[in-house]
Amino acid sequence: MLLTFDVGVAERHTVRFSFNKFWGGLSITVDGHDVVKTIRFASVELVKRHNFVVGVHEQHYVTIEHHRKLLFAGFRAQPVYAYVDGALVAQGVA
Template sequence: MQMSFDVGAEERHTVVFSFDKFWGGLSITVDGHDVVRTVRIASVRTVQRYNFVVGVQEQHYVTIEHHRKVLFAGLRDQPVHAYVDGVLVARGVA
């Protein structure tokens, strides 16, 4: 699953969220640079939040929420929501 969205008006940045449900690889990049790179195979949390700031002169707060079910998470849909400054800008399903 891959989802991308743009952040900023004057200072544009592209955020890309990638998740491989089979192997558990998860990455978040901003303009091609890694912000998060991890493997998520097992977790106690049903919602994992990733928070970071994008931009230098024009800063925006980005939150990406990755939801999963408690049982058989790898076999079920895993919604992903992306927020910029608290506003939903993208959603997808892994």
């Protein structure tokens, strides 16, 4: 699953969220630089939130929410929502 969106007006940045349901690899990059890079084997959380700030002079608060079901999560749809400054800007399904 790949989700890409742009952040900023004068200071543009590209955020890329990548998740592999089979291997559990999760990666978030901003302009090609890693913000989060993990492998999830098991999780108790049904919603995993990743919060970070993008930009130097024009700062924006980015939140990416990764939702999963309680049982058989690897075989079910896992919605992903991306917010910039509290506004939904992108969504997808893993």
